Amino acid sequence: xxxxxxxxxxxxxxxxxxxxxxxxxxxxxxxxxxxxxxxxxxxxxxxxxxxxxxxxxxxxxxxxxxxxxxxxxxxxxxxxxxxxxxxxxxxxxxxxxxxxxxxxxxxxxxxxxxxxxxxxxxxxxxxxxxxxxxxxxxxxxxxxxxxxxxxxxxxxxxxxxxxxxxxxxxxxxxxxxxxxxxxxxxxxxxxxxxxxxxxxxxxxxxxxxxxxxxxxxxxxxxxxxxxxxxxxxxxxxxxxxxxxxxxxxxxxxxxxxxxxxxxxxxxxxxxxxxxxxxxxxxxxxxxxxxxxxxxxxxxxxxxxxxxxxxxxxxxxxxxxxxxxxxxxxxxxxxxxxxxxxxxxxxxxxxxxxxx
Amino acid sequence: xxxxxxxxxxxxxxxxxxxxxxxxxxxxxxxxxxxxxxxxxxxxxxxxxxxxxxxxxxxxxxxxxxxxxxxxxxxxxxxxxxxxxxxxxxxxxxxxxxxxxxxxxxxxxxxxxxxxxxxxxxxxxxxxxxxxxxxxxxxxxxxxxxxxxxxxxxxxxxxxxxxxxxxxxxxxxxxxxxxxxxxxxxxxxxxxxxxxxxxxxxxxxxxxxxxxxxxxxxxxxxxxxxxxxxxxxxxxxxxx
Amino acid sequence: xxxxxxxxxxxxxxxxxxxxxxxxxxxxxxxxxxxxxxxxxxxxxxxxxxxxxxxxxxxxxxxxxxxxxxxxxxxxxxxxxxxxxxxxxxxxxxxxxxxxxxxxxxxxxxxxxxxxxxxxxxxxxxxxxxxxxxxxxxxxxxxxxxxxxxxxxxxxxxxxxxxxxxxxxxxxxxxxxxxxxxxxxxxxxxxxxxxxxxxxxxxxxxxxxxxxxxxxxxxxxxxxxxxxxxxxxxxxxxxxxxxxxxxxxxxxxxxxxxxxxxxxxxxxxxxxxxxxxxxxxxxxxxxxxx
Numbered sequence: 001x002x003x004x005x006x007x008x009x010x011x012x013x014x015x016x017x018x019x020x021x022x023x024x025x026x027x028x029x030x031x032x033x034x035x036x037x038x039x040x041x042x043x044x045x046x047x048x049x050x051x052x053x054x055x056x057x058x059x060x061x062x063x064x065x066x067x068x069x070x071x072x073x074x075x076x077x078x079x080x081x082x083x084x085x086x087x088x089x090x091x092x093x094x095x096x097x098x099x100x101x102x103x104x105x106x107x108x109x110x111x112x113x114x115x116x117x118x119x120x121x122x123x124x125x126x127x128x129x130x131x132x133x134x135x136x137x138x139x140x141x142x143x144x145x146x147x148x149x150x151x152x153x154x155x156x157x158x159x160x161x162x163x164x165x166x167x168x169x170x171x172x173x174x175x176x177x178x179x180x181x182x183x184x185x186x187x188x189x190x191x192x193x194x195x196x197x198x199x200x201x202x203x204x205x206x207x208x209x210x211x212x213x214x215x216x217x218x219x220x221x222x223x224x225x226x227x228x229x230x231x232x233x234x235x236x237x238x239x240x241x242x243x244x245x246x247x248x249x250x251x252x253x254x255x256x257x258x259x260x261x262x263x264x265x266x267x268x269x270x271x272x273x274x275x276x277x278x279x280x281x282x283x284x285x286x287x288x289x290x291x292x293x294x295x296x297x298x299x300x301x302x303x304x305x306x307x308x309x310x311x312x313x314x315x316x317x318x319x320x321x322x323x324x325x326x327x328x329x330x331x332x333x334x335x336x337x338x339x340x341x342x343x344x345x346x347x348x349x350x351x352x353x354x355x
Numbered sequence: 356x357x358x359x360x361x362x363x364x365x366x367x368x369x370x371x372x373x374x375x376x377x378x379x380x381x382x383x384x385x386x387x388x389x390x391x392x393x394x395x396x397x398x399x400x401x402x403x404x405x406x407x408x409x410x411x412x413x414x415x416x417x418x419x420x421x422x423x424x425x426x427x428x429x430x431x432x433x434x435x436x437x438x439x440x441x442x443x444x445x446x447x448x449x450x451x452x453x454x455x456x457x458x459x460x461x462x463x464x465x466x467x468x469x470x471x472x473x474x475x476x477x478x479x480x481x482x483x484x485x486x487x488x489x490x491x492x493x494x495x496x497x498x499x500x501x502x503x504x505x506x507x508x509x510x511x512x513x514x515x516x517x518x519x520x521x522x523x524x525x526x527x528x529x530x531x532x533x534x535x536x537x538x539x540x541x542x543x544x545x546x547x548x549x550x551x552x553x554x555x556x557x558x559x560x561x562x563x564x565x566x567x568x569x570x571x572x573x574x575x576x577x578x579x580x581x582x583x584x585x586x587x588x589x590x591x592x593x594x595x
Numbered sequence: 596x597x598x599x600x601x602x603x604x605x606x607x608x609x610x611x612x613x614x615x616x617x618x619x620x621x622x623x624x625x626x627x628x629x630x631x632x633x634x635x636x637x638x639x640x641x642x643x644x645x646x647x648x649x650x651x652x653x654x655x656x657x658x659x660x661x662x663x664x665x666x667x668x669x670x671x672x673x674x675x676x677x678x679x680x681x682x683x684x685x686x687x688x689x690x691x692x693x694x695x696x697x698x699x700x701x702x703x704x705x706x707x708x709x710x711x712x713x714x715x716x717x718x719x720x721x722x723x724x725x726x727x728x729x730x731x732x733x734x735x736x737x738x739x740x741x742x743x744x745x746x747x748x749x750x751x752x753x754x755x756x757x758x759x760x761x762x763x764x765x766x767x768x769x770x771x772x773x774x775x776x777x778x779x780x781x782x783x784x785x786x787x788x789x790x791x792x793x794x795x796x797x798x799x800x801x802x803x804x805x806x807x808x809x810x811x812x813x814x815x816x817x818x819x820x821x822x823x824x825x826x827x828x829x830x831x832x833x834x835x836x837x838x839x840x841x842x843x844x845x846x847x848x849x850x851x852x853x854x855x856x857x858x859x860x861x862x863x864x865x866x867x868x869x870x871x872x873x874x875x876x877x878x879x880x881x882x883x884x885x
Contacts, residue, residue: 216745220751221743224735229737229772229773378873421864421868446657447866449847466819466844
């Protein structure tokens with residue numbers, strides 16, 4: 001299995017997905033001071049901090065960075081307490097009405113929209129000193145976005161961070177739900193770019209609100225109908241609409257539909273934050289989450305013909321990566337933590353006395 | 356629809372008056388007729404006779420409720436009851452027209468794009484007769500009126516005047532209406548077709564229909580009419 | 596409407612029918628019977644301050660009836676249509692509709708959810724501009740299927756089959772089912788809009804100038820199609836049009852509006868052939884003879 005050992009699991013050979021587009025009207029607060037004085041740039045301390053932590057990309061598992069003193073000058077978890085309370089009220093309401101979008105007064109964060117400002121605000125509002133944070137982007141713990149957010153919270157909240165799904169109490173994610181099953185007591189926070197599932201059919205916000213209020217969800221099936229009419233199957237493979245608790249149709253953000261079944265009856269609390277649209281919504285533990293479909297075109301998840309090129313897994317979501325200039329393709333787990341853990345356990349077995 | 360009502364007329368017009376007020380012409384008032392009384396009985400043909408402009412067509416249209424009389428009544432036998440066409444509301448009028456009263460006007464009001472055979476058959480389908488049978492019967496009548504089969508599938512908009520008139524006649528005679536109003540049905544028809552129309556009128560009478568007609572052709576009138584109702588030229592314009 | 600509520604006929608003593616008027620005779624059909632009407636509009640008015648949108652309009656509509664509201668633009672006919680279908684709330688009067696269950700409801704007192712449900716099940720609304728009534732980025736099949744899906748259809752094959760049969764009914768080639776309406780001609784778009792409305796077999800359809808903006812030849816085809824469908828499906832229609840020829844061809848009854856008021860109403864061909872009101876005479880005489 002020498003091929004296995006030669007493969008670099010780090011981010012550098014991975015095809016990096018494009019970031020969400022940055023809106024052109026983003027605040028001037030992100031710009032340096034015109035006269036170049038560095039001491040009054042918002043978030044100066046954060047910018048000067050080291051981005052990568054020692055051992056972070058070396059495959060070290062477990063809680064690799066212990067809590068450390070918070071950066072002075074910032075409240076715990078960056079947001080002030082009033083803002084957190086406001087967010088928590090919105091989150092409570094969202095939990096009480098599963099799948100319903102609840103507006104909140106979004107704050108400017110020291111990063112642009114599209115980088116997870118909604119998820120970060122939700123995480124900041126629910127974070128306590130005893131929490132352990134895991135951040136993933138495209139299933140990976142070591143992409144830029146994940147690394148920055150983890151580093152941000154380690155600095156402003158001083159809490160321990162991890163890459164291990166099992167050890168984390170809060171998992172902030174974009175695009176994926178970890179392969180490792182979530183458990184009770186965990187909270188998964190999704191960064192959501194477009195929270196409104198009806199937006200594709202109905203541009204008017206007033207109208208979509210009415211449609212949610214009156215449970216007028218026929219148009220969601222029109223969208224799926226169009227898919228089948230054009231592609232012969234339901235081609236929507238991410239952000240696949242779901243019905244939450246038999247009442248609200250919800251957008252699971254850019255999640256691949258592969259992960260939709262994981263939301264159903266999950267023991268963990270699922271929170272969704274959209275920074276640009278300033279909405280939160282939630283799926284409380286053990287709630288029904290059904291993917292919309294047709295009787296003759298039932299919902300199904302993606303399958304791959306090949307196992308993961310690294311760990312050999314056949315039941316996980318795989319990314320296609322190009323490993324050399326000749327265009328050689330390799331399918332590997334998108335959940336790097338899960339992939340590495342599986343690989344390690346296989347190695348352990350091989351290296352055991354029975355082998 | 357054949358029936359015998361020997362005791363009362365099918366159509367009884369009493370004290371009928373019709374005036375037109377032309378607002379665009381300074382409120383000019385035209386009296387078409389007044390105090391008009393006539394009866395039409397089952398199985399007879401009543402010919403309206405009089406010079407052009409004397410109000411024959413206006414009377415026919417009033418009986419059909421296409422015009423609304425100014426005064427008087429037009430009682431027509433409709434099913435088990437009677438209806439006053441001068442005051443009946445739209446729904447009653449439409450019901451009478453559907454079940455009781457046929458009207459052959461001088462001109463065919465063309466319905467765009469509808470095939471000739473369907474224009475005729477429509478009178479049967481609206482009564483609940485199935486499409487196939489209705490078309491078959493429409494075809495038979497069109498054949499009798501010498502409309503060639505090749506024209507049946509076409510809309511009559513492009514037909515000659517005589518052909519359009521015969522389609523119109525087929526529409527009026529396809530059903531056995533107890534009351535039949537004919538406004539110059541044989542105008543612009545040749546001899547053969549005129550004879551066919553006279554046969555149709557006789558058949559309707561034999562079936563017990565009361566026929567009221569305007570016939571410009573003396574020969575036809577003499578052949579089909581049992582009685583004549585003479586209009587004097589009393590249409591007058593009253594200035595205002 | 597100006598016609599009397601109950602049309603009895605005063606039989607003069609000289610009448611040949613005097614004294615023999617039988618008790619068996621059915622009641623005159625124009626008397627409103629509590630079980631017959633589909634829609635009752637009673638004294639409906641809409642005022643914008645001093646300005647009249649529409650004033651004291653009453654009519655009722657029975658199953659299978661087509662009522663045309665004619666008048667020039669600004670006569671209040673569109674306002675009336677909006678009031679009747681519940682999009683606008685009247686200043687005075689009320690509109691009642693009999694649901695398929697047989698119950699009579701005040702349209703403006705219905706909860707919004709019920710009213711919207713009516714608009715996608717028992718009612719239809721054909722807009723003058725198909726862009727207002729179609730989803731322009733959704734295929735023809737999706738447009739037709741939307742009402743079915745909104746009513747709970749969850750079988751793609753059946754929805755598509757229905758879509759194909761409706762395209763056929765409105766004379767659009769079945770192989771255009773996956774094309775979006777922007778690729779259709781104006782006449783096809785309007786026919787598609789009609790299919791989208793009629794697929795749920797509504798009982799009452801509102802039409803706002805359905806043939807407006809179409810070429811004359813296209814108009815004729817559409818009119819004939821509407822006429823056929825209305826008859827086949829026994830639809831009740833409230834039709835707003837400025838085109839008297841359209842009214843003559845489609846409508847049983849007619850209401851002529853001017854400055855928010857109904858000036859004349861009655862049997863369609865009677866109003867058009869024997870117009871009595873000054874304004875109706877003007878309208879009729881202004882029609883170009885084709």
